[in-house]
Amino acid sequence: MTTDPAKPDPKPSRLDPEAMPRRDFLGIAATSLAFGACGFAAIGAARMPKAAVLPSASKKFKVVLPESLPPGEPFFPPGRSVALFREGDRVHAISTVCTHLGCIVKPMTGGFECPCHGSKFKPDGSVQRGPAPKALAWLSVHAAGGGAVMVDEGTPVPPGTKETL
Amino acid sequence: MSLETETPPGLRGFIENAKRAPRRFLDSMFRSGKPVTDRGRSNFVFGNVYLHLHSARTHRWSLRWLTTGGLGIVSLSAFLITLVTGVLLMFYYKPYPEAAYLSIKDIHFIVPTGRFLRNIHRWAANVMVVCVLLHMARVFYTCAYRKPREFNWVIGMLLLATTLGLSFTGYLLPWDQLAYWAITIGANIAQSPREVTDAVNITQHVDPGGFQKLILLGSDEVGEEALIRFYLLHVMILPLILVGLLAVHFWRIRKDGGLARPADADKRLPLPDVKTYPVFTEAPKKTYSLAAIVKGRTAAVGAGPENTVPSMPHLFYGEAAAFMLTVFVCVLLSIFIDAPLKELANPLVPENPAKAPWYFLGLQELVAHSAFAGGILIPGIVIVGLGLIPYLDREKSGTGEWFGGPGGLRLVGWSAVFGLAAVIAIETVAIRFGWIRQWFPEAPQLLITAINPGTVLMAVYGVYSVWLVRRYNSTRAGALGLFTCFLAGFLVLTLIGTYFRGPNWDFFWSPSQWPGH
Known part of the structure; x- marks a missing residue:
């Protein structure tokens, strides 16, 4: 607030407060509007780095398991990080993306192992040793007719979920 | 005929002016003429936009090689080299998967001098990381972070993080398997907070890990979005941040009173060489204060600029030498050792x-036990801890001296021995006998996140430094011990990660023992 140094303020009265000078009011209003606008713009800009639709390729794919696939043996559809198993007419899919740091696990006798930090998993995906914090994800599988199955890499299901063909 | 004599009118005058034009051009470029007098040398500094960040005179203590080793200037030089070579590489580089790989291949095999430029860019980046770390160690060990330089130390931490960020983002650009x-x-690793949120089952509500990864990659996998983000960070955002921070960093050196030196530095300096440009020897009787303009003591108040020499040439020649040495080393390395390029990325x-x-392999050695502890928790604690040092160590003695004076070196030596022994012991146990998951496969993840070689090592170092604080009754002693231990730990973990880890992150004494793959 501006004061006149030549004339010291008389004791302000509680009942008759001095009106805020117009310039002060306009200054405060303009400053708060400016900050408000910046804040509003910042909130808008902060939404920008995440696109509404992620640009990754479709996570669903259709595959026909080979007739000769023995029970308990994994089948790796080409181009996908998934292992498919068939026991009788029941099929399930396990993701081969390591839960530690995202490397692709390889099959070994009695499960999977990760080349990056040596995590080992049992055939059902549960952790046997190494730094992986959780089991390999089981993925949603559906019969797609004609012996084919539709696998959805984007939809994990509880371990043990199998689909009857 | 002198330059300033009148030229006759007409054609003869025109010819005369044309002859003198080059000299006059030079005169007009350098405002104060040749820096031969003391005043001229000062003018040379503050009359030049690029040099005037320096003070006109420099204390002789700052010019000793032992004071800084020139590490800051070398780091800056390396940055300038990456800046120039990086801009040149951008002429050919195309930030799109596969095209990126092919363009790097073009740069490496087809573009004239392309391979050389790429090599220099990579080597200068490595030199920069090494020198930034050494520079930090120098500032720490000479206690140069103390009041009034605390804030500049914090800026230094940000610069370290930005430097590592620049290196890391540059790593993806070739789009090869390595990248x-x-x-x-x-x-x-950015996603690894999920290790904790999963364990306490709140990931579907609060998922900072998933968010970090999504923001970094712009997608849920490493693809074109990730490449363009890393490219933008690497060539635009991080360099701008770095330059902004550098400006503050340099400015604060000046404003905080130049380089740190011991209180009795003047007494300890030998008399200047007779051939040196004369130094001031007498303090003025009158003291000056620039009240309300400069906060705190100004460098010259009550002391006069004795024991200082003109920055031109004493400081600038040293800086130029450091720059030339950096260029020389980078060029030499680039001639003999090529930057690697593996096969095209295969997801x-x-x-x-x-x-x-x-420089991340030490961390990778730690994430081989727990991604969150090794990749986020420990680095986070280390960076914050380092930043806090000047606010915790408020002692005064030993500022500007290596290891804080006599006895310090012995303490650092023993701390190095302890630090090395601790990290080697813990790594030996982890490599030889495995860790909790091997002994108790059913152990909950939170237990492993909390207790793994990295956190155990950090706890051991912490206890050791607290013990030092009590034993010597000095925060500085504890800080010396802790910093030395962390350097030892960083060194050993980096060496193990670099040379002794092979396929499946198994331990091998030498790469020749790696199984074929």
């Missing part, structure tokens, strides 16, 4: 072993 899998690992087959850049 792809290093970034996959890096992005999943289905991980590189085995997949290794991050060398």
Whole structure:
């Protein structure tokens, strides 16, 4: 607030407060509007780095398991990080993306192992040793007719979920 | 005829002016003429936009090689080299998967001098990381972070983080197997808070890890979005941040009173060489204060600029020498050692072993037990802890001296022995006998996140430094011990990660023992 140094303020009265000078009011209003606008713009800009639709390729794919696939043996559809198993007419899919740091696990006798930090998993995906914090994800599988199955890499299901063909 | 004599009118005058034009051009470029007098040398500094960040005179203590080793200037030089070579590489580089790989291949094999430029860019980046770390160690060990330089130390921490960020983002750009899998690992480290949120089952409500990875990659996998983000960070955002921070960093050196030196530095300096440009020897009787303009003591108040020499030539020649040495080393390394380029990135087959850049291999050694503890918790604590040092160590003695004066070196020596022994012992146990998961496969993840070689090592170092604080009754002693231990730990873990880890991150004494793969 501006004061006149030549004339010291008389004791302000509680009942008759001095009106805020117009310039002060306009200054405060303009400053708060400016900050408000910046804040509003910042909130808008902060939404920008995440696109509404992620640009990754479709996570669903259709595959026909080979007739000769023995029970308990994994089948790796080409181009996908998934292992498919068939026991009788029941099929399930396990993701081969390591839960530690995202490397692709390889099959070994009695499960999977990760080349990056040596995590080992049992055939059902549960952790046997190494730094992986959780089991390999089981993925949603559906019969797609004609012996084919539709696998959805984007939809994990509880371990043990199998689909009857 | 002198330059300033009148020229006759007409054609003769025109010819005369044309002859003198080059000299006059030079005169007009350098405002104060040749720096031969003291005043001229000062003018040379503050009359030049690029040099005037320096003070006109420099204390002789600051010019000793032992004071700084020139490490800051070398780091800056390396940055300038990456800046120039980086801009040149941008002429050919195309930030799109596969095209990126092919363009790097073009730069390497087809573009004239392309391979050389790429090599220099990579080597200068490495030199920069090394020198930034050494520079930090120098500032720490000479206690140069103390009041009034605390804030500049914090800026230094930010610069360290930015430097590492620049290196890391540059690592993805070639889009080869090395790049792809290093970034996959890096992005999943960013996601690793899930290790904790999963364990307490709140990931579907609060998922900072998933958010970090998504923001970094712009997608849920390393692809074109990730590449363009890393490219933008690497060539635009991080360099701008770095330059902004550098400006503050340099400015604060000036404003905080130049380089730190011991209170009795003047007494300890030998008399100047007779051939040296004369130094001031007498303090003025009158003291000056620039009240309300400069906060705190100004460098010259009550002391006069004795024991200082003109920055031109004494400081600038030293800086130029450091710059030339940096260029020389980078060029030499680039001639003999090529930057690597592996096969095109294949998202289905991980590189085995997949290794991050060398300065992250110490961390990779830690994430091989727990991604969250090794990749986020420990680095976070280390960076915050380092930043806090000047606010915790408020002692005064030993500022500007290596290891804080006599006795310090012995303490550092013993701390190095302790630090090395501790890290080697813990790594030996982890490599020889495995860790909790091998002994108790059912152990909950939170237990492993909390207790793994990294956190155990950090706790051991912490207890040791607290013990030092009590034993010597000095925060500085504790800080010396802790910093030395962390350097030892960083060194050993980096060496193990670099040289002794092979496929499946198994331990091998030498790469020749790696199984074929």
